[in-house]
Amino acid sequence: MSIPIPLTVRLSTNRGARHVEHEIRGLTMRWTDPGGYASCRISLDRPLHLQPDEIGYYGRLTVYDARNGAVVWDGRLEDPGRSAGSDGTVWELAALGGQAHTQDQTVPLIYVDRSYANFYRAYGNVPDAQAGVGQIPAGTAERTGVVLQFPEGATVTGNDHVNMAYSDIYRAGQKVAHVSISIDSGRNASSYITYALARTGPPYSGSPASEKDEFIDSIGMSTSAQSYVDYVGTSGAISDGRDVVQFQLEYEGSGDTVPKNTWAAYYNFRVKAMRYLADGTEITNYAGEPATVTASDVINDLLGRLLADYDGANAVIETDANDYGIGQLAYPDGVTAYKVLNDLMMFDTRYTWRVWDRRRITTVSGSTTSITEDFEDTTYQFTISGDPNGNNWFRSTTSVRSHGGSYAYKSAAISHSQSSRTYFTVPAGATTLQFWYRVSTEATWDIFYLLFDGAVADSDSGSKSWTQSPAYDVTGVTTVQFQYIRDSSLGGGSNAVWIDDVSFEVPDASYSQVTTNKYRFEWVQLPTTVRYEVDVIDGYESQGSSDGLYNQVTVRYQDDNDIQRTITRTAPCPDLDAAGLTRTGQLDLGMELGCGAQEDAERVGDQWLAEHTYAPNAGRLRVARPIRDLETGRMVMPWEIRPGLIRVRNVLPRPDVLNASARDGVTIFRIIGCDYSASDGAATLELDSRPNSLSQMLARLELESQLGTGSGGSTGRRRRRRHR
Secondary structure, three states: OOOOOOEEEEEEOOOOEEEOHHHEEEEEEEEEOOEEEEEEEEEEEOOOOOOOOOOOOOOEEEEEEOOOOOEEEEEEEEEEEEEEEOOEEEEEEEEEEHHHHHHOOOEEEEEEEOOOOOOEEOOOEOOOOEEEEEEOOOOOOOOEEEEEEOOOOOEEOOOOEEEEEEOHHHHOOOOEEEEEEEEEEOOOEEEEEEEEEEEOOOOOOOOOHHHEEEEEEEEEEOOOOEEEEEEEOOOOOEOOOOOEEEEEEEEOOOOEEOOOOOEEEEEEEEEEEOOEOOOOOEOOOOOOOOOOEOHHHHHHHHHHHOOOOEOHHHOEEOOOOOOOOEOOEEEEEEEOHHHHHHHHHHHOOOEEEEEEEEEEEEEEEOOEEEEEEOOOOOOOOOOEEOOOOOOEOEEEOOHHHOOOOOOEEEOOOOOOOOEEEEEEEOOOOOOEEEEEEEEEOOOOOOEEEEEEOOEEEEEEOOEEEEEEOOOEEOOOOOEEEEEEEOOOOOOOOOOEEEEEEEEEEEEOOOOEEEEEEEEEEEEEEOOOOEEEEEOOOOOEEOOOOOOOOOOEEEEEEEEOOOOEEEEEEEOOOHHHHHOOOOOEEEEEOHHHHOEEOHHHHHHHHHHHHHHOOOOOOOEEEEEOOOEEEOOOOEEEOHHHOOOOEEEEEOOOOOOEOOEOOOOOOEEEEEEEEEEEEOOOOEEEEEEEOOOHHHHHHHHHHHHHHHHOOOOOOOOOOOOOOOOO
16 A cells, blocks of 8 residues: 555654655654644564564654655654554554654753842852842932841941852853842942852852852942943853853951941842853853843754754754844743744744754765766676676666766666575775665555665665665675565566666875764745745635733733833724724743843733734635645645745635735635645635734644653742842
8 A cells, every 4th residue: 555645654663764655554643833744654564473673663754745855844753653453464663743842951051140039149248248139228219129238236247247148150050141220228338349240159258269259349339339240252251161150248357346237239130141142152251242132042942952853053043133132032941942932932923833854964074976877888886796697787878868978887687586686796985875776666555675785775666767865884794685576466667677876985194084963954034025925725614703902911921120020001992992892811931931021021011912912814724736836936736845935815804913804715825734634635724813912822832742741941930049
């Protein structure tokens, strides 16, 4: 049995690889936006008592378009199940796309933090000194900060001090990049010095002078408040490698009885951690940076720090001048990259993220020599041996059968239960083999094999035009064998196999090469122009609802003074306003996103209301025939459809951001998901007209249902204070 469409399926593990499209009973695959490739399922007719080399946990499943070799779906096997029944024995294989790797790790991450919740008394404080987080004694404004105070009437000597420290960056395994702080005091006193320093942990001990940087020092107590900024990099006083921020009030005289109001307060606290670029290079200069981060800053860091399975160096990360500066993004209790990506879309719903197929990434130094045989003459570039039984491959002169030039190498004309083999001696020092091949055989039963020193490395069968093989590692291999074997009955096509342009790469003495397969990642703005046009001839369904309409929202967050606040944001909603109704939604940003930043809370509230202004033009559209792709100017098959805007004829729109008020019988949707089934050759498109919050939720539910996990984060959970 095989799938009735021009798709091929390749399974591979480190033990072997094989094309299996001619053994498949069923194939379904899915992508989402945001997310990219999500899931794929295939059913194979296979005996259950054998373990195929090409099937295993975390093996690779790739679906190709047989017409052009383009990747249609790519991911890793998660569940190679088996069953037996009236229909025979079947392997049921389930795979997850590259977006699943965003759930692989849960780690603490600090990007920018302005919370006082985890400050603690550090070490060596004088007895009865007060060190804590609370309201600043000076002034009438309600301000919260770190307050350090010597006990009134106590006797102090030189270097006596009181301090508090912040170590969430240390606990996350990160490093301090940028600190901003304001300082006020209860009186003027030149012998009581206010310090701010960045030092190397551990948190509850002191650091030698070589491991700390006093970026605020020799400044006596003053009732005139001052603000300071320092950082790692050009002209900055903070050294690369510091991971604890400490505030300290120290007496530096010869002795004193502490007067009244001997306190210093540190407020408007902001700290940023050092980040990575997407290619894994650490950023070491933060001169000129604001006390905020943008989504692109965080995307780069995730790729360079956590998402090693993604091709960060070649990732698409879009930015523009309107990107929002995020004032609070800290996850001391641990978070997945998946949650961070979706949190970023709360701040800017113009963007989405997607993970697609794996690309072969090769890092090379030195040079190689290519030894290529094109069979255009009989002076071969390496030793070629014939079949022991005389069924020798030969140079084929039929021009339509060659890949390049006029000749290719063709298997012998053989009968049932026979084979035709040819042997190539691997050139000395060769490390890589790649070639072009064409098969025209009985699918599944008459097979083309590639063998290295007698062990099967790959196989194929059926009808396939010229295809380039993968680059095979032949380090240590002495003989490569190409073999065509026919079974005991029937046949298919020309009953032959061709190879051409067989190339070995031989490195020079200084050559080194590291090859990995990494997923293609993109952080891009949502499309604003229509890509596809289609009719509803294959089926359409939609359930309209006003449940998602709101014209007011309350947002709960924690302000700079460590006080729980609630703000209310309003926006027009034509349907609710016309009915004289007010509907209020509620958002709780928690500590990770909503600490200290009223502007962040306002931003999220406004973005949320913008998404709930109109009832969505949502639904499901079935596509079972080619449709027009306006971006490429050609007709595309259902399995080729990707995220974008689609214009659907004969559907009356509801006015929204994508559709004008004119009722012209044409509706524009955003495609937020696609399920393709090979059994009927149809794609079912999930349609929506809202920005990312709804599509984000759908993608999250899809991935979590596959992985059997929760959201991977701790949104809304308060952190326990550790004041001492």
